[in-house]
Amino acid sequence: MATLKYSRQRESIKTNLMQRKDHPTADMVYSDIRIEYPNISLGTVYRNLALLTELGEIQKISSIDGPDRYDGQAKPHNHFVCKKCGKIVDVMNTPMDSLMKSMSSDFEGLVEECNITFYGVCKECAQKEGLI
Amino acid sequence: MATLKYSRQRESIKTNLMQRKDHPTADMVYSDIRIEYPNISLGTVYRNLALLTELGEIQKISSIDGPDRYDGQAKPHNHFVCKKCGKIVDVMNTPMDSLMKSMSSDFEGLVEECNITFYGVCKECAQKEGLI
DNA sequence: GTGGGTGCAAACCGTTTGCACACCA
DNA sequence: TGGTGTGCAAACGGTTTGCACCCAC
Numbered sequence: 001m002a003t004l005k006y007s008r009q010r011e012s013i014k015t016n017l018m019q020r021k022d023h024p025t026a027d028m029v030y031s032d033i034r035i036e037y038p039n040i041s042l043g044t045v046y047r048n049l050a051l052l053t054e055l056g057e058i059q060k061i062s063s064i065d066g067p068d069r070y071d072g073q074a075k076p077h078n079h080f081v082c083k084k085c086g087k088i089v090d091v092m093n094t095p096m097d098s099l100m101k102s103m104s105s106d107f108e109g110l111v112e113e114c115n116i117t118f119y120g121v122c123k124e125c126a127q128k129e130g131l132i
Numbered sequence: 133m134a135t136l137k138y139s140r141q142r143e144s145i146k147t148n149l150m151q152r153k154d155h156p157t158a159d160m161v162y163s164d165i166r167i168e169y170p171n172i173s174l175g176t177v178y179r180n181l182a183l184l185t186e187l188g189e190i191q192k193i194s195s196i197d198g199p200d201r202y203d204g205q206a207k208p209h210n211h212f213v214c215k216k217c218g219k220i221v222d223v224m225n226t227p228m229d230s231l232m233k234s235m236s237s238d239f240e241g242l243v244e245e246c247n248i249t250f251y252g253v254c255k256e257c258a259q260k261e262g263l264i
Numbered sequence: 265g266t267g268g269g270t271g272c273a274a275a276c277c278g279t280t281t282g283c284a285c286a287c288c289a
Numbered sequence: 290t291g292g293t294g295t296g297c298a299a300a301c302g303g304t305t306t307g308c309a310c311c312c313a314c
Contacts, residue, residue: 005288005293026278041296046279048294064194067278117249137268137313158304173271178304180269199303 009033009040010048017058017072023079023088025067061088061117082122089122141165141172142180149190149204155211155220157199193220193249214254221254 016032017024024032030045049070052058059071061079069088071079080089148164149156156164162177181202184190191203193211201220203211212221 003289003293007288007294009295039296041298042278043280043297044295050280062194062196135268135314139269139313141270171271173273174303175272175305176270182305 007048009037009044010051012036013045013048014052014057014072017052017070020072023061023069023071025069027067029070063088079117080122081117082125087122087124139180141169141176142183144168145177145180146184146189146204149184149202152204155193155201155203157201159199161202195220211249212252212254213249214252214257219254219256 012033013029016029026042026045026049029049030040030042033040033045049058049060053060053070059073061069061071061081063069063081071088071090073090078090082088144165145161148161158174158177158181161181162172162174165172165177181190181192185192185202191205193201193203193213195201195213203220203222205222214220
């Protein structure tokens with residue numbers, strides 16, 4: 001049961017996410033898709049984003065403030081989220097080995113599987129606020 | 133302007149957070165404070181938690197799902213948040229040096245200042261779900 | 265007395281869900 | 290035709306906010 005069926009809406013959402021290089025919110029994707037499918041509903045966008053995330057075809061990124069963001073890049077990688085402006089930057093090649101060592105033994109062997117999100121202040125915002 | 137005035141509500145919230153060793157939600161703090169101040173409102177709790185966070189006296193921790201959590205521990209440290217059960221574990225002594233090297237040069241010198249939150253699946257949940 | 269703090273309730277915002285209809289297989 | 294997907298709108302949960310009153314200074 002619950003066999004996956006084709007839908008052009010889901011296809012369009014996936015394609016949109018794969019093509020763009022930013023990390024849009026559900027609403028930003030919704031705006032884009034509505035150009036091609038004016039009747040699509042925001043609920044459908046959320047449902048498909050959740051489904052694609054579950055399938056591992058996209059990544060969901062939680063922000064500290066504001067709405068969640070999505071990443072169409074298939075290759076697993078991590079993110080840096082700016083607390084001030086919400087900007088998201090891809091972080092590749094995180095040194096997992098040294099991270100692992102610092103984690104309590106409760107989590108040994110598990111961190112490897114995780115998507116890690118770093119929060120902080122990006123250079124631009126730090127300069128604006130005189131933190132740098 | 134905006135001079136900080138004493139309030140026993142804020143004092144009580146701060147004390148409550150400092151004494152406990154878990155990472156409660158605003159609502160959990162609210163429940164506790166109501167024992168001493170039955171008329172306190174949830175809005176006041178949120179206002180004071182935000183204020184204390186801004187003052188750097190407590191830490192706000194964003195969860196992937198569910199409500200934000202708060203940490204009364206003054207010493208800066210990082211967190212591991214379990215995606216499955218929401219459990220939060222303190223992570224001390226993160227190897228910042230190796231992390232820094234892996235970050236893009238856009239953020240060099242800034243990551244050191246950040247609270248980092250690791251997301252993943254805790255050992256217990258991983259065992260429950262057969263991931264381990 | 266003045267201006268910040270509180271309690272209350274309504275509003276807010278992102279997200280989820282129930283339902284009837286549409287469409288893929 | 291059977292069952293999954295959609296559009297719509299209402300509901301939801303956590304959080305914020307406007308307002309009148311209260312209280313620290």
